[in-house]
Amino acid sequence: MRTDIFARLDREPEPPKIVAPRMSRHRIALFGGTLAFYLAIVWAVLITSWLVALDWKVMLFRPYQQWPELHAFLDYYVVLGQRGPTAVMVACWLGWRSWRQHTLRPLLVLGTSLLLLNLSVGAVKLGLGRLGPHYATQIGSAEMFAGGDIFPSGHTANAVVTWGILAYLATTPRARRYLSAVSATVSLGVGLTTVYIGTHWLSDVVLGWAAGLLILLALPWFEPLIARTETWIFAMRERWRERRGGARPAPATGAGPQPVLLPQSMATEGLAPGTVTAAAEPVLPSGHPATGARARAHGGHPARPGGMPVAPTGVRRPPPHTERGARGSGSPARPMTGG
Numbered sequence: 001m002r003t004d005i006f007a008r009l010d011r012e013p014e015p016p017k018i019v020a021p022r023m024s025r026h027r028i029a030l031f032g033g034t035l036a037f038y039l040a041i042v043w044a045v046l047i048t049s050w051l052v053a054l055d056w057k058v059m060l061f062r063p064y065q066q067w068p069e070l071h072a073f074l075d076y077y078v079v080l081g082q083r084g085p086t087a088v089m090v091a092c093w094l095g096w097r098s099w100r101q102h103t104l105r106p107l108l109v110l111g112t113s114l115l116l117l118n119l120s121v122g123a124v125k126l127g128l129g130r131l132g133p134h135y136a137t138q139i140g141s142a143e144m145f146a147g148g149d150i151f152p153s154g155h156t157a158n159a160v161v162t163w164g165i166l167a168y169l170a171t172t173p174r175a176r177r178y179l180s181a182v183s184a185t186v187s188l189g190v191g192l193t194t195v196y197i198g199t200h201w202l203s204d205v206v207l208g209w210a211a212g213l214l215i216l217l218a219l220p221w222f223e224p225l226i227a228r229t230e231t232w233i234f235a236m237r238e239r240w241r242e243r244r245g246g247a248r249p250a251p252a253t254g255a256g257p258q259p260v261l262l263p264q265s266m267a268t269e270g271l272a273p274g275t276v277t278a279a280a281e282p283v284l285p286s287g288h289p290a291t292g293a294r295a296r297a298h299g300g301h302p303a304r305p306g307g308m309p310v311a312p313t314g315v316r317r318p319p320p321h322t323e324r325g326a327r328g329s330g331s332p333a334r335p336m337t338g339g
Helices: 005-009 025-046 050-061 068-081 083-101 105-128 154-168 173-197 202-245 264-269 289-297
Strands: none
Touching: 025 050, 025 202, 050 202, 068 083, 068 154, 068 173, 083 105, 083 154, 105 154, 105 202, 154 173, 154 202, 173 202
């Protein structure tokens, strides 16, 4: 047994027993509170409340001009919130986990969360149509329903979901705590980076955090669907393997018929001494595999077209019984004369 650290990279002999999270009361309470906070942020922006005034103050402060030395680093750091690069990195890690644990659940959970993210965040973005700070037209305005697509922040929500999936799929409480802290730090940093660069309002980032957290909290509701999808995919894989392998020939159930020889004691019934004849066997068509075996059993002599072997040279067939007609009378049969 390997004891080094590389032993953890080997494939497990069988799928581990992983219990999928359920929608507990605690999780339902968190989901309800986050949803209420989400709706409150949307309402505060729609009525142009103090939150919109705070957005304008932060934007006019221009953080990228206050700390220009951070701009080069944060331009790369914000990539951790982009959909394409983050999805590829996390999918590679979860793909290895799927191979190692003989399960598709990690990849299916990632796909489900990204689909929910596109549907929920994308619909709100297009529905509210808020313009970003660089395209604002009036100071103090909420810039709603103007054809924009930045509310909520897609970078922030994507960072919460993509990196939060790692904590959601953790198999131990310790790993879950560490990964939760890492994902929260990364998503917080990505959101503030977009405010620093000036591509999002502060309220966009706050709503993005809430949108990503809602998706992570709602994932247990989709676990039964994920399990059925995994079962269906494995069933389709087995069917494809059977079709690719083709129909296999059935194994032979038994040997062919073997020739049976009669004992020499039957010669007392009229056979010549030393004469051996084959027992009655079914007539097989020409070319049947049993005919070759039968011919070998009769000393290698060829077989007739009917399947019966040719009598070997020097062996006579028994003569017909000439006394059958005289068994019923005391004198030999005489020819009839006259009419």
